Amino acid sequence: MEPLYAPPGYLTAHQVARLLGIALGGVRQLVHRGQLTRAGGSPRQPLFAVHDVTALDTKRRMRAAA
Known part of the structure; x- marks a missing residue:
């Protein structure tokens, strides 16, 4: 279940998945691989x-364009 509110400057895992165009499990893998760091919330x-997230998105788009 997605929380209804994320403080300004933060995104939920669901929002990150939507922004990057990946599944929620993909967000977990990015965290596991050290490519994305949690900045709060709960486990x-x-x-x-x-x-x-925007830095990671930019990096991924540049890699895809190369």
């Missing part, structure tokens, strides 16, 4: 910093 409902 069951983590939050991610917007700047970390």
